Amino acid sequence: MIDLGENPLALDRQVCFALSVASRSVIAIYRPLLKPYGLTHPQYLVLLALWDSAPRTVKDLCETLRHEPATLSPLLKRLETLGYVTRGRNRDDERALSVDLTDSGRALRKEAEKIPYRVVEELGMDVAELEALHAALSRVIAATGRNS
CATH class of the missing domain: 1.10.10.10 (Winged helix-like DNA-binding domain superfamily/Winged helix DNA-binding domain)
Structure with a gap:
């Protein structure tokens, strides 16, 4: 059996919560960049x-x-x-x-070619870190696609 630790229902440990908050936060960065268009x-x-x-x-x-x-x-x-x-x-x-x-x-x-650069700048994260995150999320998408 998989060990999920002492409290598998802790909100701050939930993948769904982290994805939800991260998604809303990143999309919020796009709003002012897209508004002029x-x-x-x-x-x-x-x-x-x-x-x-x-x-x-x-x-x-x-x-x-x-x-x-x-x-x-x-x-x-x-x-x-x-x-x-x-x-x-x-x-x-x-x-x-x-x-x-x-x-x-x-x-x-x-x-629009300027937008990804502005997003990376706003996030303040290294491009390699964002590429690794993208790769991990792509694996999540692929894994969930098998089950839907």
Whole structure:
């Protein structure tokens, strides 16, 4: 049996608590950085996926971002209203909705390149430490993906 110590229910020992607080804290760093562009953090994640590869289908974005279509749809509508993306039927498959960057969405990428540097600066952590954290979180994501 795994030994979790004397008090396995201590709040400060819970992985879920640490992840929750860390997530909220890191996302709070992004808020003022994204505000000038009218973006929320979830919208920024959509743009990151599109800057990596565009156009993409909504289904592909859902899989990449691990969102349900009902969650992603309002984000895409807002990004379209902001002028960063367009949505339309896929030419190869009329049933699929395709999302592409507009010229403004593509131009925003150059500005957004500054954001990761500002986040690292705000965190005050060594890049190697953040890379190790990312690797550990990627293993957590992979492990939880097997069980869902």
